[in-house]
Structures are given as C-alpha cells and as structure tokens.
Amino acid sequence: MSIAPATSDWFEGNGRDLPWRRPGFTAWGTLVSEFMLQQTPVVRVIPRLEEWLDRWPTPADLAAAPSGDAVRAWASLGYPRRALALHAAAVAITERHVGVVPHDVPSLLALPGVGDYTARAVAVFAYGHRHPVVDVNIRRVIARAVHGQGEPGPAAKRDLADMEAILPESVTDARRANVAIMELGAVVCTARSPRCDACPIADQCAWRLAGYPAFEGKRAPVQKKFAGSDRQVRGLIMAELRASDVPVTADEVALVCALEEQRVRALAGLLADGLVVAVDDAYQLPD
DNA sequence: CATGCGTGGGT
DNA sequence: TACCCAAGCAT
Numbered sequence: 001m002s003i004a005p006a007t008s009d010w011f012e013g014n015g016r017d018l019p020w021r022r023p024g025f026t027a028w029g030t031l032v033s034e035f036m037l038q039q040t041p042v043v044r045v046i047p048r049l050e051e052w053l054d055r056w057p058t059p060a061d062l063a064a065a066p067s068g069d070a071v072r073a074w075a076s077l078g079y080p081r082r083a084l085a086l087h088a089a090a091v092a093i094t095e096r097h098v099g100v101v102p103h104d105v106p107s108l109l110a111l112p113g114v115g116d117y118t119a120r121a122v123a124v125f126a127y128g129h130r131h132p133v134v135d136v137n138i139r140r141v142i143a144r145a146v147h148g149q150g151e152p153g154p155a156a157k158r159d160l161a162d163m164e165a166i167l168p169e170s171v172t173d174a175r176r177a178n179v180a181i182m183e184l185g186a187v188v189c190t191a192r193s194p195r196c197d198a199c200p201i202a203d204q205c206a207w208r209l210a211g212y213p214a215f216e217g218k219r220a221p222v223q224k225k226f227a228g229s230d231r232q233v234r235g236l237i238m239a240e241l242r243a244s245d246v247p248v249t250a251d252e253v254a255l256v257c258a259l260e261e262q263r264v265r266a267l268a269g270l271l272a273d274g275l276v277v278a279v280d281d282a283y284q285l286p287d
Numbered sequence: 288c289a290t291g292c293g294t295g296g297g298t
Numbered sequence: 299t300a301c302c303c304a305a306g307c308a309t
Contacts (some may be wrong), residue, residue, distance in 0.1 A: 041305095
C-alpha cells in the first residue's frame, strides 16, 4: 500500500503557506525558487526570492541585466555559481524559448544549473505534469517508510523508480503526492529528530515497525570542514566584491585571506568559474 | 561514483 | 564545542 494517500490527506491541513504555493505563482518564479532552494533553507530563501521577482519579473528582465547584478542580488544565499547559472538559464530561455520557461523535462534539463530534481520540480509544480520528483526529503521518507532504512544514503538512479512506484496515476493526485511527501520529509520526517508522533504514516512506516534499526548502508559523504577551507576564502572574496561598487585591488583581496597560496588558488578558481573578472590590476563581478 | 562548491542555524 | 544539515549540480 502506497504512502501517498495518507500523506496527501495530511498535507491538505498541514502544509506550510509558502510563496511558491500561492495561486498564480509563475513558472519563472518556480524556477527561481528551485534554484535558490538548491541547498539553501526555506527561511533564508523567501526574502531573497521576493526581492528577485520584484526586480526581474520575467526571464527576459534578468537576461537583460549584467550577470554580476544577479550575483550581487544573490547576496549570502551561498553557492553563488547558482546565480550565474540562473542568469545563463534566463538568457537561454529568452533566446531559445521565446522567453517562456520550457514545460518538458528534456528542455529544462538542457538549461544551465538545472538537474534531475529542478527539471521535474518545474514540470510538476509549475505546469502540473506527471513525473516523480525526488529530493533529499523524499529519498529520506522512502528510505524509512518503504525500505525500513534510517537514512537515504547517496542519491542513486534507483530513486526515480522508487518514487514512480508510489506515485498515484492521476495527474492531480501525483502532483499533490510529490508536494506532500516532500513536505513530510521537510517538517516531520526530518534527518535529525523525526516527529513520528505527528506522522500520518507512522502506522505503515517500515523503519518504525522494525524498531528503528541503526543505519548500516553506505552513507552520503560528509562535508569537509568549512573553517579554513578554500570554500570559506572564496566566500570571503565574493562578499568583498559584492560589497564594493568599484573594482577591488589585489592588496584589498589580501585583507580577507593572508595566506598567499590559498588566496591565489581561491581567486584562480573564482576567475575560472566566471564569478570574478580581472580589470587592469583589480577584480570585480562579471558584466 | 566521489568530490568541490557557501552560509547560517540547530543540537 | 564540533559537527550536522539544508527542495542539488557539474565534473
């Protein structure tokens, strides 16, 4: 028996009121929200999303702006390469799709920064098509409720088929099941401390029925330490450039990272990624 | 398939 | 305090 019906019923009364669930929210808004939600928590996304859509209400609006403006508006959401990719996606939508966010998964997948999750999320949430949508929340709910495993482990090809197997036939039911199971994973079946007392499928959860066995399988790789990392230095340099109206000199860059070897490596990476461009003897966000 | 890629809040 | 974790993607 599928976990979809009980979870969908629960969602009707318990789903959060989020901007991208408002009636009339555009496909472009959905695409922007999904980019921002790639590894950034909901509460941090909401204010940036609303600013973004006020400033660039359509893909063509963003495509007409310098990519550096997108990087600056991204602010401290993290992983600024997503801002660059979103700008590039807006250009592609404007040039190849007459300014309309594409409906079909292959066309969405062809956009920069769009992978399996985002492509299906847009096709389903913005356009109502029937596809399995698989994010880490859904993988965790399936791992527990269906497979009896406490953790989802690394993402795998099998995940899409697992979700397809519990997806209702009807288009509207399938859409609701995707949203509802994702929401369950986000607010009830959480990674750290699941609230099984509030779970609508507790009575059919294989993990709970087995007595919460410890996870034995392959784990998703743990992130490396952030303090002192190249990633931290990249972030410090980007924050400095975002805050400056004028190009930043090499000496000024050195103020955020005294270790020359690491500073040079981080800057070279940012230049290679196109997040920073060199002008004369200084650095700035791209045009 | 493993790794690198930001940032901030939770435990 | 040190992790852990968050609607992933590209290589």
